[in-house]
Amino acid sequence: xxxxxxxxxxxxxxxxxxxxxxxxxxxxFSINTFGWYRQAPGKQRELVAGISxxxxxxxxxxxxxxxxxxxxxxxxxxxxxxNSLKPEDTAVYYCRRGRSDxxxxxxxxxxxx
Numbered sequence: 001x002x003x004x005x006x007x008x009x010x011x012x013x014x015x016x017x018x019x020x021x022x023x024x025x026x027x028x029f030s031i032n033t034f035g036w037y038r039q040a041p042g043k044q045r046e047l048v049a050g051i052s053x054x055x056x057x058x059x060x061x062x063x064x065x066x067x068x069x070x071x072x073x074x075x076x077x078x079x080x081x082x083n084s085l086k087p088e089d090t091a092v093y094y095c096r097r098g099r100s101d102x103x104x105x106x107x108x109x110x111x112x113x
Contacts, residue, residue, distance in 0.1 A: 003026050006095050017081070022036070029073055036080045038093045039091055049063065049068075085109075
């Protein structure tokens with residue numbers, strides 16, 4: 001079974017930082033693309049950042065320059081460093097393997113104004 005477990009969410013003031021982690025098991029981590037998604041109440045889930053097996057990255061325009069996605073294949077972990085957080089970043093953040101149906105359970109990020 002493929003398992004993805006997110007951690008690192010929490011409550012932070014606007015302008016603060018958080019680092020999210022996604023620990024993966026049950027698959028060959030190094031060959032997979034991973035993405036961070038987020039979903040706020042009543043809104044569509046959106047791709048925040050993605051990273052390929054080769055290390056190529058892409059970002060939602062609104063987070064460029066503030067968020068950084070990275071991976072550590074030795075630890076089977078994907079990270080999302082979030083700086084200069086804004087209230088509109090408030091959402092549940094999910095880790096996903098590729099374009100598969102493998103998702104983590106999510107971690108809540110709340111940014112106060």
